[in-house]
Amino acid sequence: MLEQPPLGLYIHIPWCIRKCPYCDFNSHQANGAIQERDYITKLFDDFLYEYERLGDQTRELQSIFIGGGTPSLFSGESYKFLIQNIRQHISFSENIEITIEANPGAVDSEQFRSYIEAGINRLSIGAQSFNNKHLEKLGRIHSKEDTITAINIAKSVGFKNLNVDLMHGLPGQSVESAIEDLKIAVDNAPTHISWYQLTIEPNTYFYSYPPNLPEDIILHTIYERGIEVLESNGYSQYEVSAFAQKSKNSSHNCNYWNFGDYIGIGAGAHGKLTMPIDNKLVRSKKLKQPNNYMNKVQSEVTQLNEILIEERTVEFLMNALRLRRGFSRHLFEKRTGIEFGEISKKLTTLIENELIQIKNINGESFYSATRTGYRFLDTLLGEFL
Numbered sequence: 026m027l028e029q030p031p032l033g034l035y036i037h038i039p040w041c042i043r044k045c046p047y048c049d050f051n052s053h054q055a056n057g058a059i060q061e062r063d064y065i066t067k068l069f070d071d072f073l074y075e076y077e078r079l080g081d082q083t084r085e086l087q088s089i090f091i092g093g094g095t096p097s098l099f100s101g102e103s104y105k106f107l108i109q110n111i112r113q114h115i116s117f118s119e120n121i122e123i124t125i126e127a128n129p130g131a132v133d134s135e136q137f138r139s140y141i142e143a144g145i146n147r148l149s150i151g152a153q154s155f156n157n158k159h160l161e162k163l164g165r166i167h168s169k170e171d172t173i174t175a176i177n178i179a180k181s182v183g184f185k186n187l188n189v190d191l192m193h194g195l196p197g198q199s200v201e202s203a204i205e206d207l208k209i210a211v212d213n214a215p216t217h218i219s220w221y222q223l224t225i226e227p228n229t230y231f232y233s234y235p236p237n238l239p240e241d242i243i244l245h246t247i248y249e250r251g252i253e254v255l256e257s258n259g260y261s262q263y264e265v266s267a268f269a270q271k272s273k274n275s276s277h278n279c280n281y282w283n284f285g286d287y288i289g290i291g292a293g294a295h296g297k298l299t300m301p302i303d304n305k306l307v308r309s310k311k312l313k314q315p316n317n318y319m320n321k322v323q324s325e326v327t328q329l330n331e332i333l334i335e336e337r338t339v340e341f342l343m344n345a346l347r348l349r350r351g352f353s354r355h356l357f358e359k360r361t362g363i364e365f366g367e368i369s370k371k372l373t374t375l376i377e378n379e380l381i382q383i384k385n386i387n388g389e390s391f392y393s394a395t396r397t398g399y400r401f402l403d404t405l406l407g408e409f410l
């Protein structure tokens with residue numbers, strides 16, 4: 026039986042100072058002045074539209090994530106206005122996590138202070154690397170020094186929850202250089218590190234002009250040694266790319282991986298809502314082009330798609346198996362509305378093949394990918410198609 030999961034809110038800001046050659050996110054180079062005020066107004070309209078769709082208006086928000094693009098192009102006043110207005114309609118949980126992504130090339134201390142005043146309590150800094158040569162090849166608009174300054178400013182204005190985004194497997198990167206990046210990150214003591222392997226995505230500059238990426242054996246060594254460095258410095262891996270100090274897991278991202286609900290507002294934003302009474306899971310997608318998003322009426326901005334019963338298992342596992350902890354039988358049933366018996370045979374075979382393991386956590390059985398399963402997650406998921 027479907028049950029109502031925790032609810033998050035994702036807010037997308039679709040502009041950047043310059044488009045990075047590897048990035049396929051919905052981000053557009055800001056040519057000229059950004060219509061910040063109009064966009065914030067539209068975001069609020071969009072929120073009201075989604076709020077109506079919620080059905081159950083007693084639900085509370087457990088997290089907000091302001092991502093992009095480069096959300097740090099907008100002022101704290103704008104976010105304060107938006108957050109206050111949203112709060113007039115929907116309750117915030119007592120420990121709500123409110124994150125904003127910041128690019129170290131577009132920040133200052135007044136701005137970080139204004140984010141705290143807006144109620145934002147978690148900052149995610151896009152470091153990508155601490156090596157200036159690699160940063161240049163990645164087309165970043167900042168240096169290693171800018172990133173360290175941004176981290177120090179964030180701490181000095183009072184951010185107690187700080188994430189640093191890093192990428193590895195960069196063009197021409199050696200194992201030593203990737204490990205050096207992690208050591209510098211760890212020395213700067215953020216509470217959370219997201220460590221992504223660079224992927225070459227269609228519709229990017231790197232796709233048209235592929236750089237020389239490290240060989241598979243180097244990528245594998247970077248990943249294995251990197252995990253050791255992070256774990257030995259107090260950052261536990263709880264997801265393929267997410268590492269956190271104790272009790273500092275990102276609750277917004279954990280909600281995605283536990284197949285929770287989220288409202289998505291802003292150009293190109295995605296959402297997912299569970300409607301237990303109708304036995305429905307519904308995804309929403311907003312128009313991607315910022316001008317279209319801003320100028321069309323709400324009903325034309327949003328596209329809705331049901332997640333059909335036959336799609337739910339794979340969609341659930343695609344998320345839940347990313348978590349080191351995996352998932353319980355109970356979670357599977359309440360998030361998908363499907364009986365566990367439907368997947369138990371396949372799970373048994375995968376356990377025999379040492380791709381899935383069962384662990385007892387607080388008296389409950391959790392199914393998670395083994396080390397090998399984790400490496401071949403796509404193959405593993407293919408078993409459920």
Ligand SMILES: C[S@@+](CC[C@H](N)C(=O)[O-])C[C@H]1O[C@@H](n2cnc3c(N)ncnc32)[C@H](O)[C@@H]1O
Pocket residue numbers: 047048049050092093094095126127128129150151152153190191192221222223224225226
């Ligand atoms: C949506 S981006 C927004 C962050 C912010 N705009 C910035 O770049 O500073 C979130 C993160 O995804 C990661 N990312 C983006 N493109 C990637 C790719 N092709 N491969 C791996 N990670 C990527 C980067 O670490 C980036 O910080």
Ligand code: SF4
Pocket residue numbers: 040041043044045048049050052093094095128151
């Ligand atoms: S700054 Fe971030 S969102 Fe913008 S293009 Fe670069 S990686 Fe993408």
